[in-house]
Amino acid sequence: MRPLRPSLQMIMQDPIASLNPRRRVRDIVAEGLRMWPDRVVTSVDEQVAEGLGAVGMDIGTVGDRRPGSFSGGQCQRIAIARALALRPDVLFCDEPVSALDVSVQARVLNLIRDAKEALGLTVLFVSHDLGVVKSVSDRVMVMYLGRVCEIAPVEAVYDAPAHPYTNLLLSSAPGSRRPPVPDLTGETPSPLDPPSGCRFRTRCPLARERCATETPPLRALPGGRSVACHFPLDSENEATP
Ligand code: SF4
Incomplete structure (x- = not known):
């Protein structure tokens, strides 16, 4: 070093x-x-x-x-x-x-x-x-509980977030003009005892059964973006199957 x-x-x-x-x-x-x-x-x-x-x-x-x-x-x-x-x-x-x-x-x-x-x-x-x-920033990496959620060029993250957590962060910012998202319940889990599968699943409004059993890998999407979610949002902020 x-x-x-x-x-x-x-x-x-x-x-x-x-x-x-x-x-x-x-x-x-x-x-x-x-x-x-x-x-x-x-x-x-x-x-x-x-x-x-x-x-x-x-x-x-x-x-x-x-x-x-x-x-x-x-x-x-x-x-x-x-x-x-x-x-x-x-x-x-x-x-x-x-x-x-x-x-x-x-x-x-x-x-x-x-x-x-x-x-x-x-x-x-x-x-x-x-x-x-x-x-x-030129590129932004969003993290939750020590794991990467999303990496993308700055405009892509702010205009059309693909990870539900990024979407929630941006919608919760004071003065945000983004559509409101459902209120989160509960506390952030401890990183010493994180939830199984996706770490965000206990608070994610889009969580499904698969999210509890499979950790979503970080995978590449078009536009130089990578996202770790089984059901990333599309540009209209709808979950894709
Ligand atoms: S993998 Fe499931 S729980 Fe995790 S962010 Fe995506 S939809 Fe939500």
């Missing part, structure tokens, strides 16, 4: 906790470059200044300050600068805006989107927020 690590960088959910409170911003952003000198193209100082500049921060102003003197949004920008300093190939974003004020979410999302375009990054973005997922 060691040679691979600099290519895989991560932005955490809690930006304040993800930065060492005792270190200065310039040292936080430089740490990866000091550990991986082969990633230094110009000089550590120059790349740190560039990285902070890319997230709208001036090294002269913020370089000697510590994380405690910044807001959550500013800390997340420092964390993005730290991740991008190594010029990674893949950036994992674990709910990177869920702890931030709505007013700064757009700025952080734009920074991630800009970095993706500029550096040709692959971004794996984890979120519960359907609006955020729609705004940043």
Whole structure:
């Protein structure tokens, strides 16, 4: 894993906790470059200044300050600068805006989107927020109880979901114009003791006998979509036999 690590960088959910409170911003952003000198193209100082500049921060102003003197949004920008300093190939974003004020979410999302375009990054973005997922994704994977339900291009997922759980998620979103779906009953089952067959069957309005005995495999459908359901919805959101 060691040679691979600099290519895989991560932005955490809690930006304040993800930065060492005792270190200065310039040292936080430089740490990866000091550990991986082969990633230094110009000089550590120059790349740190560039990285902070890319997230709208001036090294002269913020370089000697510590994380405690910044807001959550500013800390997340420092964390993005730290991740991008190594010029990674893949950036994992674990709910990177869920702890931030709505007013700064757009700025952080734009920074991630800009970095993706500029550096040709692959971004794996984890979120519960359907609006955020729609705004940043090319392809979306929907999961329930640790299993993949559906993978598809973003327009396909939002315009015509094929898995009943995706349909339910989208219909339950505040302000959704999709037709309402029947209310779900019961709690989400424990992943330690999941239902037999399809994990969603205890709450799925379309469940049939087969769903309890056979785990639906992830299978390919037209349009670059894969779905794990015995009776996926068609484009009119009707179950197919
Ligand atoms: S396999 Fe059955 S229970 Fe599972 S999502 Fe499809 S219809 Fe619902």
